[in-house]
Amino acid sequence: MTGKTHIYLTVNGETFDACVEPRMLAADFLRDELGLTGTHVGCEHGVCGTCTITLNGVSARSCLMLAVQLDGMDVQTVEGLGTMRKMHRIQEAFREHHALQCGFCTPGFLMTVHDILNTMPLRDDDEIRDALSGNICRCTGYEHIVKAVRTLVNERDGVQTP
Amino acid sequence: MKPAPFEYVRPETLAEAVTALDHEDAKIIAGGQSLLPMMNFRLAQPERLVDINRIVELGQIEKTESGIRIGALVRHAEAARSDLLADHFPIIREAMPHVAHVAIRNRGTIAGSLCHADPAAEWPLLVTLLEGEIEILGGNGPRKAKPAEFFLAPLVTDIEETELVTGIYLPLPDAPCGMAFDEVAQRAGDFAVVAAGALVCVKGGQFAEVRLGLGGVFDTSVRGSALEKALTGKPATTEAIDSALPLAVEDLEPNDDLHASAAYRLSLVPVLARRVLTRAMKVAAT
Numbered sequence: 052m053t054g055k056t057h058i059y060l061t062v063n064g065e066t067f068d069a070c071v072e073p074r075m076l077a078a079d080f081l082r083d084e085l086g087l088t089g090t091h092v093g094c095e096h097g098v099c100g101t102c103t104i105t106l107n108g109v110s111a112r113s114c115l116m117l118a119v120q121l122d123g124m125d126v127q128t129v130e131g132l133g134t135m136r137k138m139h140r141i142q143e144a145f146r147e148h149h150a151l152q153c154g155f156c157t158p159g160f161l162m163t164v165h166d167i168l169n170t171m172p173l174r175d176d177d178e179i180r181d182a183l184s185g186n187i188c189r190c191t192g193y194e195h196i197v198k199a200v201r202t203l204v205n206e207r208d209g210v211q212t213p
Numbered sequence: 214m215k216p217a218p219f220e221y222v223r224p225e226t227l228a229e230a231v232t233a234l235d236h237e238d239a240k241i242i243a244g245g246q247s248l249l250p251m252m253n254f255r256l257a258q259p260e261r262l263v264d265i266n267r268i269v270e271l272g273q274i275e276k277t278e279s280g281i282r283i284g285a286l287v288r289h290a291e292a293a294r295s296d297l298l299a300d301h302f303p304i305i306r307e308a309m310p311h312v313a314h315v316a317i318r319n320r321g322t323i324a325g326s327l328c329h330a331d332p333a334a335e336w337p338l339l340v341t342l343l344e345g346e347i348e349i350l351g352g353n354g355p356r357k358a359k360p361a362e363f364f365l366a367p368l369v370t371d372i373e374e375t376e377l378v379t380g381i382y383l384p385l386p387d388a389p390c391g392m393a394f395d396e397v398a399q400r401a402g403d404f405a406v407v408a409a410g411a412l413v414c415v416k417g418g419q420f421a422e423v424r425l426g427l428g429g430v431f432d433t434s435v436r437g438s439a440l441e442k443a444l445t446g447k448p449a450t451t452e453a454i455d456s457a458l459p460l461a462v463e464d465l466e467p468n469d470d471l472h473a474s475a476a477y478r479l480s481l482v483p484v485l486a487r488r489v490l491t492r493a494m495k496v497a498a499t
Binding site: 056072073074076079095096097100103106109110111112114115116117119120163166167170171180181182184185186 | 214215216217218219220221223242245246249250253254262264266290310313314315316317319320400401402
């Protein structure tokens with residue numbers, strides 16, 4: 052079928068059914084069809100990480116997936132994380148630590164952090180840097196991003212800091 | 214930066230997949246972490262895309278009497294998490310963090326890495342080191358290939374367009390042994406400049422079996438056969454390893470590329486070989 056394909060999926064808790072051309076990328080579907088422009092598109096070949104979303108709870112590059120492959124999946128985008136009035140704790144930590152400058156890479160970082168906080172020990176800053184290595188910030192604000200994640204890891208692990 | 218149009222087929226069974234592949238210019242998509250960048254750049258423009266993600270039986274890790282079978286669709290992250298794999302082949306859990314980045318490890322599959330056949334990738338090296346077999350299915354039924362038969366050149370494998378890899382089989386080593394993996398890459402998650410893995414069995418203070426696998430230094434992953442042969446039967450000591458290290462670079466022909474010169478790659482081989490052999494020997498001795 053080169054023609055359009057029917058897909059059913061959940062995005063940020065809301066169910067959708069849609070008809071998509073097989074070649075449509077998942078990132079373009081989220082942005083152009085659902086209007087969820089929080090998912091940014093940078094390099095379109097899996098290098099920059101700004102299009103990171105979560106699929107069934109784990110992170111994935113939405114530029115390296117087809118919209119048809121979202122069929123049956125539980126998708127979360129940055130819009131599902133928090134709202135302007137009620138930010139997610141990860142977003143709060145980014146704000147507290149000035150972990151964004153132009154903000155283009157931020158949605159990808161937030162979704163990556165959402166995943167790694169659940170799946171990785173992140174025992175020290177080296178491990179945090181390794182875990183964030185798939186996301187590029189061209190403002191090069193990495194130091195502050197690492198600090199934000201360190202705070203979140205400490206909160207997760209119940210580590211008291213001065 | 215968008216894929217050219219293609220026909221999309223999503224088989225639910227292996228039989229349907231084989232039928233779907235019997236078509237001019239059909240290509241399999243599993244994790245899509247190598248294929249989709251190529252399609253976005255239009256370096257690849259398959260007429261038909263066969264999505265095997267719904268074939269449940271390809272996603273299993275199973276123990277058999279003499280080894281472990283890993284299904285083609287097992288993701289790098291799943292392989293890293295598997296206690297069954299870690300119990301028998303701890304080197305897999307050790308190597309997985311070197312495979313790209315978190316989000317890519319969540320989607321990318323073992324068979325995808327093998328079929329992409331990058332000479333610096335971790336899975337081709339692991340299968341070569343662990344003397345695994347690659348299980349392949351086509352219209353004429355199943356067949357198996359050894360790594361040396363399967364990997365032909367950079368990005369070239371012995372797989373027909375109408376065939377698919379269904380999994381790999383890793384035989385359990387005959388005796389208790391130690392394993393270790395290490396690599397040098399420019400940044401975390403980059404392809405290795407050079408990668409090395411070792412498997413060492415020690416018996417009565419001597420090397421009963423020594424295997425060294427290397428990636429990034431030849432057209433395909435290779436074994437350090439000359440070093441393996443020289444060390445077998447020798448006392449299991451760091452001195453013995455050191456004296457055999459010059460043999461590790463024998464017959465290697467790395468290329469100069471953007472990431473490293475051939476000379477730098479060659480200089481890394483004894484460094485990494487020493488690290489992994491020494492560590493594997495220590496594990497084997499305990």
